[in-house]
Amino acid sequence: MARHAKRRTPGPxxxxxxxxxxxxxxxxxGMAFCLTAAPAVHAAExxxxxxxxxxxxxxxxxxxxxxRDAAAYWTPERMAAAAPAAGATGxxxxxxxxxxxxAAAAQLPATARHFDGIPTVGVLFSVDGDARAHHCTAxxxxxxHRNLILTAGHCNxxxxxxxxxxxxxxxxxxxxGVWAIDESFAYPDRGTTGDKSDLDFAFATVEPDADGRxxxxxxxxxxxxxxxxxxxxxxxxxxxxxxNDPEDRAVRCAARTSRLTGTSQLRMECGGFYGGTSxxxxxxxxxxxxxxxxxxxxxxGLNGGGPKGPNSDRVSYSPFFxxxxxxxxxxxxxx
Numbered sequence: 001m002a003r004h005a006k007r008r009t010p011g012p013x014x015x016x017x018x019x020x021x022x023x024x025x026x027x028x029x030g031m032a033f034c035l036t037a038a039p040a041v042h043a044a045e046x047x048x049x050x051x052x053x054x055x056x057x058x059x060x061x062x063x064x065x066x067x068r069d070a071a072a073y074w075t076p077e078r079m080a081a082a083a084p085a086a087g088a089t090g091x092x093x094x095x096x097x098x099x100x101x102x103a104a105a106a107q108l109p110a111t112a113r114h115f116d117g118i119p120t121v122g123v124l125f126s127v128d129g130d131a132r133a134h135h136c137t138a139x140x141x142x143x144x145h146r147n148l149i150l151t152a153g154h155c156n157x158x159x160x161x162x163x164x165x166x167x168x169x170x171x172x173x174x175x176x177g178v179w180a181i182d183e184s185f186a187y188p189d190r191g192t193t194g195d196k197s198d199l200d201f202a203f204a205t206v207e208p209d210a211d212g213r214x215x216x217x218x219x220x221x222x223x224x225x226x227x228x229x230x231x232x233x234x235x236x237x238x239x240x241x242x243x244n245d246p247e248d249r250a251v252r253c254a255a256r257t258s259r260l261t262g263t264s265q266l267r268m269e270c271g272g273f274y275g276g277t278s279x280x281x282x283x284x285x286x287x288x289x290x291x292x293x294x295x296x297x298x299x300x301g302l303n304g305g306g307p308k309g310p311n312s313d314r315v316s317y318s319p320f321f322x323x324x325x326x327x328x329x330x331x332x333x334x335x
Contacts (some may be wrong), residue, residue: 110255112236112272117250118291119176119219121237121281122165124151137238138163139281139295141203141224143333146216149181150224151279152300153190153200163206165219167239169248176219180207185332187324192304198264198319200300203332222281224329225294227321230259230266232296236316238273238280244313245274257282257297257318265301266318274313278305282318296321 123134138151149163165176186202206215235254242248253270260267266282273280278300283293297318299305306316319325 110253110270112238112251112253112270114247114249115252117166117168117239118237119166120222120292121239121250122163122176123167123239123276124155124181124279125162125164125178126160133241133243134164134167134239135241135276135278137277137279137281137299138204139237139279139298140165140216140219140221141295141329142216142221143329145205145333145335146214146221147182147205147208147335148221148329148332149204149206149215150281150295150298151202151204152298152305153186153202154192154300154304155202155278161204163204163215165215167250169242177209179209179215181205182207183335185328185335187328192300192302197300197302199324200304200319201298201321201325201328203328205332205335220290220292222283222292222295224325225284225296225321226326227266227296227318228284230257232257232266232282232284234268234282234284234296235286235293236268236270236273236280236282236299238277238299240272240274241276244276245272251277260302260317263302264320266297266320267315268318269315271311271314273299273306273316277316280316 120140122138124136124138125134136151136155138149141148141150161181163179163181164174165179166174168175182205184202184204187199190196190199190201192200208214209218233254233256235252237250237252239248239250245251251272253272255268255270257266257268259265268282280299281293281295282297282299284296286293297320299316299318301317301319303317305318306312
């Protein structure tokens with residue numbers, strides 16, 4: 001069933017998003033946040049579960065969705081309750097061993113480490129019939145209206161989605177608030193296979209907060225930049241979902257990129273980027289003081305951002321940022 005947030009005439013690069021379970025899904029409130037039919041290690045990995053009907057907000061279908069509404073719905077208690085129960089089984093691409101790295105994995109030279117996160121990177125929550133914790137990662141991108149975020153194109157938040165910068169699991173108050181996602185911008189022919197995976201990125205605008213402030217005025221923003229080449233030193237920051245990482249905290253890794261053989265995409269090696277890290281920005285020139293950098297890639301692309309099979313968290317992919325993403329940014333930044 002198609003779902004629309006606002007009665008707007010869609011432009012050529014706004015929805016529809018991809019199919020879920022063989023049914024077309026349209027989402028004007030958010031980008032694409034869940035897995036395609038083929039398992040993708042860095043995506044939602046079935047992290048959603050059935051939400052009680054009585055638990056959903058009592059609002060008319062066409063009522064505006066604001067950041068005040070998003071903050072009121074996603075309380076600390078609801079965020080905690082949405083997380084899978086301890087011992088929940090992961091999907092085929094994230095086995096039980098994913099939550100507890102093996103001894104061999106622990107000996108890898110590059111493994112993402114937990115840290116407190118940064119204001120310009122956060123998680124995506126949704127409010128719909130199968131809302132379940134956070135499924136993907138997104139980052140704040142500098143834009144004229146200071147209201148833009150970037151994530152992987154294969155993610156799908158559902159109706160009434162929210163962005164939580166520098167998410168803190170269990171916190172009574174999120175350090176940078178909860179922001180309602182307004183409108184999404186993605187290529188309709190994107191995917192996670194073949195050439196379609198080269199377009200696996202999406203932007204979304206967010207509503208001002210309850211005080212009327214724009215997102216970037218509160219968090220700061222990263223600068224979108226073309227990928228300069230296949231070899232780059234980057235800092236990758238993301239949020240694995242709690243199913244795969246019980247600590248439910250941000251992870252980061254400094255890595256060097258290279259070309260993914262047989263494609264025009266990039267790859268990097270670093271363990272710990274489990275399901276939930278789709279959309280994690282690849283930051284060049286990362287500044288520790290400001291917590292910002294140039295976004296030259298993100299976890300996404302082929303297979304949703306990584307190889308299939310055991311230990312798939314150790315390698316991540318990214319689309320090459322060129323004319324296509326810059327054109328999409330130009331359209332999104334006018335909203």
